[in-house]
Amino acid sequence: MGTRDRILDAAEQAIHEFGIAGATTKRIAQQAACSEALLYKHFGNKEEIVLAVLLERSPALGPALAKLRRSVGQGDPAANLVEFTGKALEFYTRAAAVAGGVLGDPPLMAGFRAMLAKADLGPHLPIQALAEILRAEQQAGRVEAGLDADAAASLLMGACFHRANLTHFVDLPDDDATWSATIVRTLLRR
Amino acid sequence: MGTRDRILDAAEQAIHEFGIAGATTKRIAQQAACSEALLYKHFGNKEEIVLAVLLERSPALGPALAKLRRSVGQGDPAANLVEFTGKALEFYTRAAAVAGGVLGDPPLMAGFRAMLAKADLGPHLPIQALAEILRAEQQAGRVEAGLDADAAASLLMGACFHRANLTHFVDLPDDDATWSATIVRTLLRR
Structure with a gap:
C-alpha cells in the first residue's frame, strides 16, 4: 500500500x-x-485530506447515480429510485460525521468552501444529477411529465441526507427499506 | 443578565x-x-451547554410550527407551508454548524445522544409535528387525502435541512423564496 x-x-x-x-x-x-x-x-493541507476521505473513502454515491442513470427506460422507475434511495442513505450516513465535523470547524470550513469553489465541486451536485435522470425518465414517459424534476430531486436527496443525520442523534422507529419505499411512492404519487 | x-x-x-x-x-x-x-x-457538562444553545438560542422552529398549526383551516395551505419552509431554512442554517460540530465530535456525540434519549428529545420531532399538521389539513379537506403525511413531512423538512447545510458549503444558484415555493408546489401538486 x-x-x-x-x-x-x-x-x-x-x-x-x-x-x-x-x-x-x-x-x-x-x-x-x-x-x-x-x-x-x-x-x-488538512482540508485536502478531508476532501480526499470524503471523495475516495465513502461508499460511493457516484456509482449509485451512474447505475440509476443506466436504468432510465428499464424496469420500474419507482423501484429503481427506491434502490437508489437506500444507497444515498448509506452514503450520507457514513459521510455525515465527516461533513458535520467540517461544518462545525469554522477555520477548516472556510478553507474547504474555497477549495470546493475552485474545483467546481460541491455537495449540491448529486441533486442536479438526480434531476437530470428524472427528466430523462419524464422524456421516456415513465415519470409524470408535470413533476418539477429539480424540486423532486431536492426533496428526495434532502430527505435522505436528513434521515442519515437523524440516525446519528436518535433511534428512528421505522426501518430504512419501508421508509425509502414510502418516500418514493409519495414523491411520485404511485 | x-x-x-x-x-x-x-x-x-x-x-x-x-x-x-x-x-x-x-x-x-x-x-x-x-x-x-x-x-x-x-x-x-459541555453537552448540556450545547443542547441549551441549540434549544434556546436558535431562531425557533417551535414557534414556526405553532404558527403553522394555528393556520390549519385558514388562508391558503400551500402559502402557509411556503412561509413555514422559509422559517425552517433559517432555523437549520443557523443550527447546522452547531449540530455538525456535535456530529463530528464522537465523544461529545455519544453523550449528546444519551442525553436526547433520556429527555425524549431529538431532531426528528419537528417531522412528526409537521406530519400532524398535514393530517389536520387533510381532515379539513385542504390537502390531498391520499398524501402520506409522514413521508411528505420527511421530504419537506429534509429538503430544508439539506439546503441549509449546502449553503454553508457552496453558493446556490436559486434564491430561497423561489426554491421554497417550488418545493411546496411539487410536494402538494398545486
Whole structure:
C-alpha cells in the first residue's frame, strides 16, 4: 500500500475516533507511520485530506447515480429510485460525521468552501444529477411529465441526507427499506 | 443578565468562532467572566451547554410550527407551508454548524445522544409535528387525502435541512423564496 493510501486510511480512522478537530496532521502522520513532512508532500493541507476521505473513502454515491442513470427506460422507475434511495442513505450516513465535523470547524470550513469553489465541486451536485435522470425518465414517459424534476430531486436527496443525520442523534422507529419505499411512492404519487 | 445567560452567550460566540471542539468550557467561562466552577453549577457538562444553545438560542422552529398549526383551516395551505419552509431554512442554517460540530465530535456525540434519549428529545420531532399538521389539513379537506403525511413531512423538512447545510458549503444558484415555493408546489401538486 502506497503512502497516500496509508495516510487516507489513518485519516479516516482518526476522524472516526477523534472527530475532525482531533484528527490532527500530527496524529494522522504518526498513525500512517510517516513524517508530517512526507504527509505534506501528498496533501497541501488538512482540508485536502478531508476532501480526499470524503471523495475516495465513502461508499460511493457516484456509482449509485451512474447505475440509476443506466436504468432510465428499464424496469420500474419507482423501484429503481427506491434502490437508489437506500444507497444515498448509506452514503450520507457514513459521510455525515465527516461533513458535520467540517461544518462545525469554522477555520477548516472556510478553507474547504474555497477549495470546493475552485474545483467546481460541491455537495449540491448529486441533486442536479438526480434531476437530470428524472427528466430523462419524464422524456421516456415513465415519470409524470408535470413533476418539477429539480424540486423532486431536492426533496428526495434532502430527505435522505436528513434521515442519515437523524440516525446519528436518535433511534428512528421505522426501518430504512419501508421508509425509502414510502418516500418514493409519495414523491411520485404511485 | 444572569450568569446562565452570560454563559450561553459566551458559548454561542465561542462555537461560532472556534467550532464545537474549540469551544472549551475554560474558554466559555473566561468569556462569560465566571469561573469554571460556577459554569459547572449551571451546566453538568459541555453537552448540556450545547443542547441549551441549540434549544434556546436558535431562531425557533417551535414557534414556526405553532404558527403553522394555528393556520390549519385558514388562508391558503400551500402559502402557509411556503412561509413555514422559509422559517425552517433559517432555523437549520443557523443550527447546522452547531449540530455538525456535535456530529463530528464522537465523544461529545455519544453523550449528546444519551442525553436526547433520556429527555425524549431529538431532531426528528419537528417531522412528526409537521406530519400532524398535514393530517389536520387533510381532515379539513385542504390537502390531498391520499398524501402520506409522514413521508411528505420527511421530504419537506429534509429538503430544508439539506439546503441549509449546502449553503454553508457552496453558493446556490436559486434564491430561497423561489426554491421554497417550488418545493411546496411539487410536494402538494398545486
